[in-house]
Amino acid sequence: MTEASRLSVTSAQPAKMTSQASRSPSSNYDTFLRLLATQLKTQNPLNPVDSTKFTEQLATFSALEQQITTNKKLDSVLSQFKAFSITNAAGHIGKTVTAIGNTFAIGSGGTSDTKLTYSLSGTAKDVNLSIADGRGNIVWSGKGETSTGNHDFVWNGKDIKGKTVPPGDYTLKVAATDANGKAVATTTTLNGKVTAVVSGQGITLLEIGNTKVDQSAVIRMTA
Template identity: 45%
Template sequence: MTAAVTSTTSSTTSTSSTSSSSSGLSANYDTFLKLLCAQLTNQNPLDPTDATQFTSQLVQYSNLEQQIKTNDKLDTVLSSLSSSTFSSSVGYLGHVVEAEGDSISVQSDGTVDATWGYDLDSKASSVALTITDSAGKTVWSGTGETGKGSHSLDWDGTDSKGKAVPAGTYTLKVTALDSAGAAIETSTSIKGTVTAVDSTDGTTSLELGGTSVSLSNVTRLAA
């Protein structure tokens, strides 16, 4: 098999997303109303509910109502933002992206959807590269470049004997050691052409063939 390792450069950005739901508050809101009505209905006429306590409960009721309305408005805003994110992500189609990750897919025709990249925090004495299948079984192993910085692994989808691997998901593990045998910090990435944009689960992701990456994990966009 052929596995070419070459140097590359990359930049990192990060994004974050938040979500909220008013379902829990709505349940509390309904329960509050029922309890308040039950308290008023069943209060002792000779010893009615203290006015101060009743006023406090009404204030809580009002605050809870406002909080639910606020959450509903936030849900609307977040929904709009999600739609906007999806629309803007269409611009990634056909472009090559790099994203944080360590797994790529191999299609039934032997096509490898993406290439791997790895970054070393410092110069290494040795770098071992291991590719495993979805069951954790090693299908290929080799050595990589040892210089500090970013490197890439262009895998052709064959095992250590040169035989094509079955379709599925494959993961790269990088083990780097310094001259004293101590482990060196590493990170991995994947690189491929965007073929589709998906947001069916509420989170926008980019598909590189059969490999899916979250938009928030994208670190670099190429022409």
């Protein structure tokens, strides 16, 4: 292979690598610059990089730079939005809310600051209630009210054997069937006073005692 041919091959390689670098703009920005500079240094003066290809590389570099700038601006906007969201949600503190959900927290002594209500869309013949711990194990089960409408659920925080359950998250499950054995639609809600607001992983959570509720799940709020 002649020297001119070797240099021509060398100068052609960065063009392929730059397309790979553009896949992750923030981490490969410097790599792109180094490859472009190397290409200019090693090209054969008697056989320089084709002007069309070089223009394409510069256009790629410009697009990469703009993408990084856009990403930084989007991160800034997202950060401001999160700050606004948690500030706005802070107005819920002290308010009593009702939110769609069935997972609640139990504190020491088997107590909870969260009240649960389940609703039946129609009259049921049989309603089975159960409580599962954070691992999905059923720790308590019993029968529920069968009439149409809302029913408050009260649990003393004790398992099937009468022992107080340890602190943690628990989930209420409701299974209702009518006289024909068909399932009756149910809805479970959490009720309580908001004590704090926290933000994480792009969502804003309202704390009802130890129970965390997604702000978007709130369907009712009272002073």
